[in-house]
Amino acid sequence: MKKLERYFPALSWLKGYSRADLQTDTVASFIATILLIPQSMGYALLAGLPAVTGLYAGIIPSILYAFFGTSRTLAVGPVAVTSMMTATILMPFALPGSEQYAAIAMMLAFLSGVFLILMSLLKMGFLSNLLSHPVISGFISASAILIAVGQFKHLIGVQAHGNNLIELTQSMMRHIQDINLPTVLLSTISILSLILLKRYLTPILSKLGLSEHYAQMLGKAGPVIVVVATTSSVAVFSLDTLGIKIVGDISTSLPSIPFQQFTIDAMIDLLPGAFLISIVGFVGSVSVAQSFAAKRKQDINPNQELVGLGLANLGAAFSASFPVTGGFSRSVVNVSAGAKTPMTGILTGLLMLVTLLFFTPLFYYLPTAVLACSIIISILQLIEFNNLLRLYRFSKQEALGLLATFFVVLFVGMETGIIVGVSLSLLFFLWHTSHPHIAVVGRLPGTEHFRNVKRFDVETDPEVITIRIDENLFFANARVLEDYVLTLVSQHKDMKHLILMCNAVNMIDASALDSLETIDDRLKSAGVMLHFSEIKGPVMDKLKESSLVSNLSGQIFLTQHQAMKTLTKQQAEI
């Protein structure tokens, strides 16, 4: 049973599922669906797709994740960052709005699903760890700005496309004469209403006597209120005749899948983008899931999350939509609507389907400018300037990594930005580990403790010298140790014994092993014996399998104190 639960996590909550749970989840899913509909349509527009695909993306993926994901609260569907990434990944391949574009979006979701499931099978989830927090922070902030600028075209009713800030603004400037004043007016009113509702709706509802919980929940309905108000205004006053763009007819037939577009060549071209969107989506989703799980002392299994998100993306592909992942704002909506179990996700999916089949005419007059306004308002919260300042105080190098990612994403493109960011983090880390802290140590008089000779007044012996290496020994610093020892030997002509104190060495790889053997050989030829002390258990287990131990000129001591006692005594006897 435990094993089955591992591959089918829904069993763990389904087995205790009660009628009362179903009632709460049903109410929650009604609220969540209403709140998610405008958001999902907005993200579809952001991805360069018809608004209706946002609804498609909310059905099957949401249901599949509910069965196969390990989070009890995560809501899966289109989210801002992956939708934006979809747009920039697809841009070189087809024109937004074209049928081919929609087909490639599906393919991207398909490949992303395949990647996620492959990563799970190959236990490669750790690859997502390559995205360090500064890189993610720079990426998200820059993406938020790109999204906001990209949506701005809807606010003024012009066309614009581009992969980075320069391309976007240039493209917008070229179409600036198409600006539509009624749209600008509508956008201004919408933005102001959204800001005011966001700030004052909850306090007003509280004052009107609603309980804290409901006031909080309905306080999130600002976008729904603005959507309803503007849609009815457009419908009543035929504002669309003034040039305000509306969502228009939404096909109520279920989507058909253009299999003929799925060629191998097109798939290969999409691979880097699909990989990137999978990793970014996975990292974002898992961190949201973890933060909700922690509050409830629940557990998230990242490897199973890969399966859940992978299947959700395959589901998105086969329902003619675009890449999905777990989102923070979706999940907050879910939680504050009162979701108890993943059943809410299943019911929300089914209600989306009902909406799609029967209620799409309600969205006919919905102005796209209003969807764009609500996206801009929610996305701008993601920009993290405080984070940069905090980081700068902690590590200037990592702050540089954040800034580099930020500016490259903004002015070159998202993919290049991520590559630059990841390369810089790796480089900084390697720089750090390849400049390890190595100290010559001596004994604190009267104790068994050994400390850095530069910081403490310690006892040393010109013939028996000990160095402590505060780093793992591996290829990035193997030669550094060789250099260090070589310099040390050239400076201490009286040295007869060198002890390497390894209490902070958690790992020794083959390069470091070679270096240690080289060091031993060199010391031998210089008449110095090499010893080790305080090697950790797992490291010693590995060393035993090497020729270093059998060829070693000196000895291996359990403790540094013992090493020093034995060797100074030996020297005294000579």
Place this chain on the structure above:
Amino acid sequence: MKKLERYFPALSWLKGYSRADLQTDTVASFIATILLIPQSMGYALLAGLPAVTGLYAGIIPSILYAFFGTSRTLAVGPVAVTSMMTATILMPFALPGSEQYAAIAMMLAFLSGVFLILMSLLKMGFLSNLLSHPVISGFISASAILIAVGQFKHLIGVQAHGNNLIELTQSMMRHIQDINLPTVLLSTISILSLILLKRYLTPILSKLGLSEHYAQMLGKAGPVIVVVATTSSVAVFSLDTLGIKIVGDISTSLPSIPFQQFTIDAMIDLLPGAFLISIVGFVGSVSVAQSFAAKRKQDINPNQELVGLGLANLGAAFSASFPVTGGFSRSVVNVSAGAKTPMTGILTGLLMLVTLLFFTPLFYYLPTAVLACSIIISILQLIEFNNLLRLYRFSKQEALGLLATFFVVLFVGMETGIIVGVSLSLLFFLWHTSHPHIAVVGRLPGTEHFRNVKRFDVETDPEVITIRIDENLFFANARVLEDYVLTLVSQHKDMKHLILMCNAVNMIDASALDSLETIDDRLKSAGVMLHFSEIKGPVMDKLKESSLVSNLSGQIFLTQHQAMKTLTKQQAEI
């Protein structure tokens, strides 16, 4: 003075230089020059250039390195691996033997020199550490095979070009009908003579009464003997008329530099190759220099080595030759010829110049097949199969890295091979650090020592739990710790305090810091307090600048014993 010596290391040996030193160095340089001439010409052929460029490459670079390098014994000039790399890097740009090819070779040396000096100025020498020993080993073994196969065409007198084993053999098969039997015969005799001389010359000389030292030294003269014997045979019996290829006319005028070929576009195309050849050349050279220096308790400064090798390559570029570096076999020749100081390098360079000006007619009848034979014999020693077996026993993962590099170099190409190898080492390292050893620890009864609960019979407290992390905390494992703690909390519902024991943590980066703050927040919301114990000095210095410490729910204890004592007492009092 010390500072001047740092930038101009020759001062350190020049100031004590005596007439006796000069005598020894002069004798050594005569011997070294004679031994190096055929080698240098062979490497020029290997690089796809006229034999004479090998002599060019032995003049100015050797002199410049003597002044600016820090090794007392390293000999700089053309070496096997960089010559082979030159050939494969240049292949896509021009036909070997053409004037353009020679011009691009100079440009490659120029760019390589610029890279090396830039790396020194930017203190980026640590980048060379990216080449782990298994990657270098795989690369060298595969290159040796490629070189041997590539030289085989000279042995049978046919044309062949290619970047990898498949291309080389295919190209050779296409020209197989051009096979020249007299050349095959000459090659067979040369190979056999080289093998026999290599094995028996020293013992025979010893038996003839020569001292060990001279027998060793003259024992290396095998190639010179074969060169002299075959050259005279060809001259006397006009064997070149039978189709045996000879070195032929060597221009005695000093080289002119085709500046018009040095376009910016061509330079940009060469950058990746130049970078690779710099790094590989530098790594090889430094390790040779270090192994010689260690025996003499001398010191090598890797950063100054970058300057020395960089200037040597600029020198190579401006003397119309190709990339150079410090070589093992060159240096052995130098040392066994009795070189005392880098003056030998200067004198060898001058003698090469004299040879070039006055003695090139002597090489007119030298058969190229014989040069190829001597390269094959010396190169095959570089193949390291034992290394693979040894590595396999130590680490299967790293052995896989070696094999991947080996096969990709052999069947795809050198550059791709290096990239694959470096990526794999990084990936394996990240995999390792992102799966850190984390243990729940308890107290060994009656002591102040804390050990893994899985390995020792220790005292624990269900309300105060301690985990020890045996790894640096950084982006690659930040989320792993989050997962671990989340799972731990979900399994220990009674937990009130969690202590992180950090005695093996040498570094905490911003990602890990964020994770620790997240962990603290999550634990707070789950009613658990987070504490730290045994944080190292340098790590604590950094943490003090962060908000983690000020916001921390718990305390920071100097020792684990103190932490446990304080917290269990607190719990008992509640």
